[in-house]
Structure formats: structure tokens, C-alpha cells
Amino acid sequence: MSQSVVVIGILAVAGAAVLAFLFANASRQRRAAENVPPGMRPGYSDEQLERSVLERYMAWGVVLTLFFAVFFPVYWIREQSRTAGAVEASFVSQVVAGEALYVENCSQCHGGNLGGGAAPSPYDPESQWPAPNLSNIVTRYADNRNVTDIEQFIIRTLQIGRPGTPMQAFGGQGGGPLTDEQLNDIALYILTNQVEETEEASAAADLSGEQLYTDNCLRCHGEQLQGADGDPARPGKNLVGVFQRHSEESILGILQNGILVPTGAVMPPWQNGYQEQPYTDEALQTIIDYLREQQPADALPDEGGTEDTDEEEGAADDGGADGATDEPSPSPDV
Ligand code: HEC
Ligand code: HEC
Structure with a gap:
């Protein structure tokens, strides 16, 4: 940089000298011609045209060439850092705006520093509905089969919320x-404040399948697995007959990866825990065993009549909104 400063200095001095010469020359000629009206002043002689006039034009050409030869590179060098600075400034202001929006709209549930929290359940105000930790959401969804673009996933979640849960749109x-721009700012704030750790997955060996279901699934799928069929506001699907619809292996896959539904009702993934404590496959298997125990005999694949299958699939498709579901009553638990 100092080298170019020296070069610019030298060029500036040279340019100033040329300019000074031109002005002195011009004012000398102007003074001589001042007494003659402009129209009667003699034109340049051939000798002048070939010498001083030509030299003057050439001198101007040199000055301008030098000027641009210096001006463009210097401008170009500065422009790069100027645009980089502007991009960074707008990024920073987006993140700052996102943080303010987060504090105002989200922190009461998701915690002051994205760390997670809870909100009262809409179905039972006594019990708390966990609001996931957002500070490790990138890591939590890194291996998820359904989520390939975490930024889009966050923005989509903000746009439509999670119907049936405390997470509003x-x-x-x-x-x-909020506007789309504000949602982008919030997503940017979340994405720039990520930590890489998630909690160690727990096998939850000391917890029964029933307990795990009560802690994690009941709030969406209901006390008797009936989900939205038992309470149309609940987001969860009726899990009676689930073994007729899916193999045990694919149920495990569902628990690991969750299900993304365009309407926003989401079956959360438990692979990396959308909550504090992720579960190992063994813990998830304990829950699956519990689901199987809770199935009425005729809702299991081998014995189940086709009649039941039709009913349950119909119920599942319209989320129980028409209430036309005479489920075989699930065996009462507790
Ligand atoms: C009233 C409490 C509440 C507020 C306010 C709230 N959320 Fe949520 N949010 C939740 C709950 C509860 C869930 C989990 C829903 C579920 O069980 O699927 C959730 C889920 C999410 C998820 C999905 C997390 C995951 O791991 O899949 C994201 C992202 C999210 N919220 C972001 C936000 C942002 C950003 C705001 C502020 C604009 C916000 N939330 C405001 C309660 C809230
Ligand atoms: C935030 C609410 C929520 C929670 C919590 C939740 N689910 Fe779900 N679950 C859903 C929704 C919504 C669906 C239906 C998705 C769809 O429309 O395909 C679903 C679907 C399912 C399915 C597939 C049903 C089928 O027949 O296709 C299974 C199995 C399941 N959940 C099991 C569980 C288990 C086990 C837990 C606890 C570890 C659990 N869910 C926790 C909301 C939830």
C-alpha cells in the first residue's frame, strides 16, 4: 500500500506541474489577445498548430491517461473491500435484528439463549410442553432423513408453526x-449461534415403555394412543392399528427421523432428540414394545380383520375430523 501511495504522490506532483505550465501558458496568451474582439483574433499559425497547440493537446492526453491509469486500479482495489464491508454490515444488522425479534417473540418458550424451555400444554395447563433447544438444531438434524436444508426447515416452521402444539405460526x-424478511433474520440469528454438541443419547434403561410414552408421546398421541381421533385438536395420529400400517422396522425409522407433513403437523424425530435427552434405538424399541402391548388383539397385523384396517386408515387420513371412527376401544392403560 505505501508503495502505491508513493507512486500516486509522484504522479500527483507531475500532474500538478503540467497543469501549472498549461495555465501559465494559457493566461499569457489570453492577456495578449485581450484587446482584440474575439471574432477578429488571428487563428493559429501553422507553426503554432504543429508545435505549441499540438503539444498542449498531447500534454492533456498524458495527464488524463495518467489520471485514469491510477484512478481505476485504486478505485477497484477499494471497491472490493468496500463491498465486502457492506455485505458484512448488512449481515450483522440482520443478525442483530433477528436477535431482537427472537428475544421479543421466542425467548419466553425457547429460552433467553436459544437453550430450550417449555410452554403450558393446550390440553392440560398443568403440564409443560417442551420447546426444543434451538442452539444445537443444526447438529440435531444433521443426519435426519427428512431435513436436508435446515435453514428452510426453520423458516418453514416459523411460517406455519406446528398446529396442535404451543408453537404458533x-x-x-x-x-x-412477522414478515418473511423478519423470519429470515431470526433464522440467521439462530444459525449464527450454534453449538455442535447434543446430549449423549440415553438408553433410558430405568424407564418403562409406559413412562417413556407418557413423557414423550402422550401430549400428541393422547392417553389411549388415539391421538386426533380422541381429541381433534391433538396433532398426533391414532396409533391403534399402527402395526397394521407399518412394519416394526419402519416404525423405528419413523421414531428416529420423524415425519414432515406439509400442513405443519410434525411427528418429531427422536434420533438426536428434539428434546434435551435424545434416545438410543433401545429406548425407542422399549416404546415400540409398549405400543404393541397397548394394541387391542384385533389391531395387530396377524389377527386383525380387514374391516378394522379400513376404518383405521380412513380415520388416519382425515385426522378424525368427522369423528366417524368406531375404533375398537384400546385397552385402557394405568
Ligand atoms: C408459546 C411458546 C413458543 C413460542 C413463543 C415459540 N415457540 Fe417454537 N416451539 C414451541 C414448542 C412447544 C415447540 C415444539 C413443538 C413440537 O412439540 O413439535 C416449538 C418448536 C420450534 C421449532 C422446531 C424445533 C425442532 O427441533 O424441530 C423451531 C425452529 C422453533 N420452535 C422456533 C421458534 C422461534 C424462532 C420462535 C419465535 C419467533 C418460536 N419458536 C416461538 C414453543 C414456542
Ligand atoms: C409434537 C407432536 C408429536 C409427538 C410428541 C409425537 N408424535 Fe407421533 N405423530 C405426530 C403426528 C402429527 C403424526 C402424523 C404424521 C402424518 O400425518 O403422517 C405422528 C405419527 C406417528 C406415527 C406413525 C403413525 C402412522 O400410522 O403412520 C408413529 C408410529 C408415532 N407417531 C409414534 C410416536 C411415538 C412413539 C412418540 C413418542 C416417542 C410420538 N409419536 C411423539 C405427532 C407427534
Whole structure:
């Protein structure tokens, strides 16, 4: 940089000298011609045209050439750092705006520093509905089969919320108060404040399948596995007859990866825990065993009549909204 400063200095001095010469020359000629009206002043002689006039034009050419030869590179060098600075400034202001929006709209549930929290359940105000930790959401979804673009996933979640859970819609699309730009800012704030750790997966060996179901699944799938069929507001699907619809292996896959539904009702993934404590496959298997125990005999694949299958699939498709579901009553638990 100092080298170019020296070069510019020298060029500036040279340019100033040329300019000074030109001005002195011009004012000398102007003074001589001042007494003659402009129209009667003699034109340049051939000798002048070939010498001083030509030299003057050439001198101007040199000055301008030097000027641009210096101006463009210097401008170009500065422009790069200027645009980089501007991009960074707008990024920083987006993240700052995102943080303010987060504190105002999200921190009461997701915690002051994205660390997670809870909100009262809409179905039982006494019990708390966990609001996931957002500070490790990138790591939690890194291996997820359903989520390939975590930024889009966050923005989509903000746009439509999670119907049936305390997570409301924030985007205009879902009737929320925030603009797309504000949602982007919030997503950017979340993504720039990530830690890489998740909790160690727990085998939850000391917890029964029933306990695990009560802690993690009941709030969406209901006390008797009936989900939205028992309470249309609940997001979860009826799990009676689930073994007729899926193999045990694919149920494990569902528990690991969750299910993303365009309407926003989400079956969360338990592979890396959308909660504090992720579960190992053994713990998930304990839950699957519990689901099997809770099935009425005729809702299991081998014995189940085709009649039941039809009913349950119909119920599953319309989320029980028409209430036309005479489920075989699930065996009462507890
Ligand atoms: C009233 C409490 C509440 C508020 C306010 C709230 N959330 Fe949530 N949020 C939740 C709950 C509860 C869940 C989990 C829903 C479920 O069980 O699937 C959730 C889920 C999420 C998820 C999905 C997390 C995952 O691991 O899949 C994201 C992302 C999210 N919220 C972001 C936000 C942001 C950003 C805001 C503020 C604009 C916000 N939430 C405001 C309660 C809230
Ligand atoms: C935040 C609410 C929520 C929680 C918590 C939840 N689920 Fe779900 N679950 C859903 C929704 C919504 C669906 C239906 C998705 C769809 O439409 O395909 C579903 C679907 C399922 C399915 C597939 C059912 C089928 O017939 O296709 C299984 C199995 C399941 N959940 C098991 C569980 C288990 C076990 C737990 C606890 C570890 C659990 N879910 C926790 C919301 C939830």
C-alpha cells in the first residue's frame, strides 16, 4: 500500500506541474489577445498548430491517461473491500435484528439463549410442553432423513408453526405477525449461534415403555394412543392399528427421523432428540414394545380383520375430523 501511495504522490506532483505550465501558458496568451474582439483574433499559425497547440493537446492526453491509469486500479482495489464491508454490515444488522425479534417473540418458550424451555400444554395447563433447544438444531438434524436444508426447515416452521402444539405460526402465511424478511433474520440469528454438541443419547434403561410414552408421546398421541381421533385438536395420529400400517422396522425409522407433513403437523424425530435427552434405538424399541402391548388383539397385523384396517386408515387420513371412527376401544392403560 505505501508503495502505491508513493507512486500516486509522484504522479500527483507531475500532474500538478503540467497543469501549472498549461495555465501559465494559457493566461499569457489570453492577456495578449485581450484587446482584440474575439471574432477578429488571428487563428493559429501553422507553426503554432504543429508545435505549441499540438503539444498542449498531447500534454492533456498524458495527464488524463495518467489520471485514469491510477484512478481505476485504486478505485477497484477499494471497491472490493468496500463491498465486502457492506455485505458484512448488512449481515450483522440482520443478525442483530433477528436477535431482537427472537428475544421479543421466542425467548419466553425457547429460552433467553436459544437453550430450550417449555410452554403450558393446550390440553392440560398443568403440564409443560417442551420447546426444543434451538442452539444445537443444526447438529440435531444433521443426519435426519427428512431435513436436508435446515435453514428452510426453520423458516418453514416459523411460517406455519406446528398446529396442535404451543408453537404458533409467525409468518403471514399462517396468520402470524412477522414478515418473511423478519423470519429470515431470526433464522440467521439462530444459525449464527450454534453449538455442535447434543446430549449423549440415553438408553433410558430405568424407564418403562409406559413412562417413556407418557413423557414423550402422550401430549400428541393422547392417553389411549388415539391421538386426533380422541381429541381433534391433538396433532398426533391414532396409533391403534399402527402395526397394521407399518412394519416394526419402519416404525423405528419413523421414531428416529420423524415425519414432515406439509400442513405443519410434525411427528418429531427422536434420533438426536428434539428434546434435551435424545434416545438410543433401545429406548425407542422399549416404546415400540409398549405400543404393541397397548394394541387391542384385533389391531395387530396377524389377527386383525380387514374391516378394522379400513376404518383405521380412513380415520388416519382425515385426522378424525368427522369423528366417524368406531375404533375398537384400546385397552385402557394405568
Ligand atoms: C408459546 C411458546 C413458543 C413460542 C413463543 C415459540 N415457540 Fe417454537 N416451539 C414451541 C414448542 C412447544 C415447540 C415444539 C413443538 C413440537 O412439540 O413439535 C416449538 C418448536 C420450534 C421449532 C422446531 C424445533 C425442532 O427441533 O424441530 C423451531 C425452529 C422453533 N420452535 C422456533 C421458534 C422461534 C424462532 C420462535 C419465535 C419467533 C418460536 N419458536 C416461538 C414453543 C414456542
Ligand atoms: C409434537 C407432536 C408429536 C409427538 C410428541 C409425537 N408424535 Fe407421533 N405423530 C405426530 C403426528 C402429527 C403424526 C402424523 C404424521 C402424518 O400425518 O403422517 C405422528 C405419527 C406417528 C406415527 C406413525 C403413525 C402412522 O400410522 O403412520 C408413529 C408410529 C408415532 N407417531 C409414534 C410416536 C411415538 C412413539 C412418540 C413418542 C416417542 C410420538 N409419536 C411423539 C405427532 C407427534
